[in-house]
Amino acid sequence: MLVILIFLAPWWVAFGLGIIFLFVYHSYYELILLGFIIDTLYNAPVDRLYNVQFVITIAAIILVIISTSIKARLRFYD
Amino acid sequence: MIYPPRDNARRKKKRLVSVGILLGLLVIIILVNVFAPQFFAPVTHLTGLPFLKSRLAATGALSGSWQILSSKRSLIADNRQLQERTILFEALEAERTSLKVENETLRGLLGRSPTSRPIILAQILSKPGFSPYDTLILDAGESDGITVGSLVLINNTLVVGEIVTVTNHTSNALLYSTPEHKTEVFVGPQSLQAVAIGKGGGNFEIRVPRNTEFKQGDEVRLARFPDSVFGSITEVSGAAADTFDRVLFRSLVDIAHIRFVTIEKQP
Numbered sequence: 001m002l003v004i005l006i007f008l009a010p011w012w013v014a015f016g017l018g019i020i021f022l023f024v025y026h027s028y029y030e031l032i033l034l035g036f037i038i039d040t041l042y043n044a045p046v047d048r049l050y051n052v053q054f055v056i057t058i059a060a061i062i063l064v065i066i067s068t069s070i071k072a073r074l075r076f077y078d
Numbered sequence: 079m080i081y082p083p084r085d086n087a088r089r090k091k092k093r094l095v096s097v098g099i100l101l102g103l104l105v106i107i108i109l110v111n112v113f114a115p116q117f118f119a120p121v122t123h124l125t126g127l128p129f130l131k132s133r134l135a136a137t138g139a140l141s142g143s144w145q146i147l148s149s150k151r152s153l154i155a156d157n158r159q160l161q162e163r164t165i166l167f168e169a170l171e172a173e174r175t176s177l178k179v180e181n182e183t184l185r186g187l188l189g190r191s192p193t194s195r196p197i198i199l200a201q202i203l204s205k206p207g208f209s210p211y212d213t214l215i216l217d218a219g220e221s222d223g224i225t226v227g228s229l230v231l232i233n234n235t236l237v238v239g240e241i242v243t244v245t246n247h248t249s250n251a252l253l254y255s256t257p258e259h260k261t262e263v264f265v266g267p268q269s270l271q272a273v274a275i276g277k278g279g280g281n282f283e284i285r286v287p288r289n290t291e292f293k294q295g296d297e298v299r300l301a302r303f304p305d306s307v308f309g310s311i312t313e314v315s316g317a318a319a320d321t322f323d324r325v326l327f328r329s330l331v332d333i334a335h336i337r338f339v340t341i342e343k344q345p
Contacts, residue, residue, distance in 0.1 A: 007129035010208045027096075032103065040122040042209040043115065044242045044252045046259065053115045054107050056210060061104045065097055072093055 002034055011038045015056065022067050035060030120245040123215075127248060130203040130215065197234060197340045198222050203248070205333060212256035212278060214239070214333070218341055219247045229342040232331050235306045241341065251339070254300075254308075255280045255329060262301035263308060265325065266292045271301065280329035282309060285322045298327045 002021075005014040015038065018031040035056040043053040052058070110117065200218035209215075218224050228241040230251040243250035254261045259276040263284070270290060274282040286292065292314050300308040309327040316323035 004129060007126040008133050011210050032100075036107075036118075037122055038210065040118045041126055042204070042211055042213050042215070042250065043119065044211050044213045044250055044256075045115075046211055046252070046256055052111055054111045057107050058104065061100055061107065065100050068093060068096055068100075072089075 002030070003037060006034065006037055006041065011042065011056075014038075015060075018060075019063065022063060026071070027068070029064060031064055032057065032060045116243055119243055119250075123219075123245040123248040127203075127217075131217075134201070134203060196223070196343045197231075198224065198343060199338055200224075200249075200341050201338055202336065206253065206279075207334070212253045212259075212276070213242070214251040214253065214339070216241075216249050216251055216339065216341070217247065219245050219249050221246050223343045224249050224341055225344045228344050229303060231340045231342060232333075232336055234340045236329070236331055237300050237303045237306065237308060238329060238331070238333060238339070249341075251341075253280075253333065255282060264299045264301055264304060265327075266290070266296040266298075266311075269299070274298070274327070277326075280309075280332060282327050282329075284325040284327070286325055288316060288321055288323055290323070292323070292325055 002014045002017055005017070014034055015031075018028065018034045022028040022031050035058075036054070038056045039054045045051040045053060049055055198218050200216040200222075202214050203217050204213075204215035206212045206214070214230070216230075224241055224244055226241055226244055229237055230239045230241065231237050237254070239251045239253040241249050242252045252259070253276070254274075255276040255278060257276050257278045261274045261276070261282075263272055263274045263282075264270065265272050265284060265286065268290070270286060272284045272286055274284050277283055282298075284298075292311055294311055294313065296311045297307045298309040298311065299306070307330060309329050311325055311327045313326040314323055315326075
């Protein structure tokens with residue numbers, strides 16, 4: 001559903017919901033897929049990003065790694 | 079709750095495997111970015127095209143329906159104002175056409191006839207507000223003769239960007255006003271060559287030496303496309319101690335209100 005939302009709403013709506021789901025669910029690797037679709041849909045070599053065209057995807061992977069590490073230390077996710 | 083040591087070790091191992099897979103995915107994404115950044119774009123564009131078009135149709139229908147709720151008096155006032163502006167713009171258009179014909183005639187006499195390239199009309203499927211980057215998604219692609227580097231114009235006169243990604247039926251255009259994007263321009267009546275840095279939203283900044291006398295309203299032209307006005311200076315500022323003045327200029331048209339653009343096909 002969030003994948004379709006990428007095409008129907010601004011990118012930050014679907015990605016923001018994905019970040020929320022990342023902490024609601026025990027694991028939410030779909031955030032990486034959302035970031036990948038956003039990047040392949042809208043990407044362009046932009047000077048201020050040093051021509052990196054997968055910024056959102058890389059940010060999503062880093063967020064998932066960080067959340068995996070944090071959740072291991074929180075009793076809430078036991 | 080206290081877990082037995084074996085369960086703790088198993089969970090830790092599972093977590094390490096997950097992180098390892100994610101790091102591997104990160105390396106793959108970096109490699110794709112370096113060697114084939116456009117490889118997956120055709121699939122995404124093809125999948126998303128029906129949704130983008132249906133969103134456009136839905137927003138168009140909704141914006142038209144909104145007018146029903148407006149009072150008749152305000153609609154009459156708006157209509158009258160728009161009619162007056164139309165008459166003014168038609169007069170300006172006639173003068174512009176006359177000047178353009180005169181310009182082309184004079185160029186012809188001097189042996190510098192402008193070369194006209196084929197153009198194609200494209201609908202904007204997505205604007206910068208929907209994109210994390212300052213890009214447009216257009217409904218013209220490789221099948222329409224569009225290539226990377228093609229200029230994107232509004233009303234076939236005002237250059238706003240160029241094509242950076244092309245798929246079979248769609249393309250992505252990068253706007254020149256993308257933050258930190260550098261564009262060569264000619265500024266003012268003296269046509270001083272400078273580098274314009276995008277600030278987003280159709281705004282640009284240039285740094286020029288202090289002894290240049292630019293004022294608000296002076297024209298800025300794109301070095302690559304000097305025949306048409308690119309923007310108009312909105313502010314000139316600089317401290318007395320600085321050796322450079324900061325010149326801000328803005329594109330003549332707000333892309334947020336544009337539905338169609340023209341794309342100049344490369345030869």
